[in-house]
Amino acid sequence: MALKINTQYGGINIDNGVISRIAGLAAHDCCIVGMSSRNVKDEVTKLLKIENLKDGVVLKTKNDMLIIDLHIIVAYGTNIIAIAQTLISNVKYHVEHAVGLKVEQVNVFVDGVRISIE
Numbered sequence: 001m002a003l004k005i006n007t008q009y010g011g012i013n014i015d016n017g018v019i020s021r022i023a024g025l026a027a028h029d030c031c032i033v034g035m036s037s038r039n040v041k042d043e044v045t046k047l048l049k050i051e052n053l054k055d056g057v058v059l060k061t062k063n064d065m066l067i068i069d070l071h072i073i074v075a076y077g078t079n080i081i082a083i084a085q086t087l088i089s090n091v092k093y094h095v096e097h098a099v100g101l102k103v104e105q106v107n108v109f110v111d112g113v114r115i116s117i118e
Contacts, residue, residue: 019099
């Protein structure tokens with residue numbers, strides 16, 4: 001599925017995977033362990049590798065505006081509220097500037113907590 005933007009010169013089609021990847025990379029820049037992908041059938045959450053970040057992003061459109069759902073895993077002991085607020089701001093900024101569409105909202109779903117073992 002692609003997002004279609006009409007301009008005075010013609011149409012632009014942007015694949016949802018491109019927007020999801022932009023959102024995933026912007027999210028990865030924040031203090032999270034990573035993005036997660038849920039297997040709804042088994043209710044298993046797995047940490048995604050950097051090349052699969054788009055799988056932790058769900059896009060919806062409403063009145064020519066984007067709604068972005070992010071599924072993340074955080075490190076134990078971090079301030080989840082602060083991370084979510086930074087994440088929302090960062091993802092909204094990067095997607096709006098890269099795509100040129102307004103982001104109505106960014107929803108953050110914390111699917112897991114990881115303990116760092118070093």
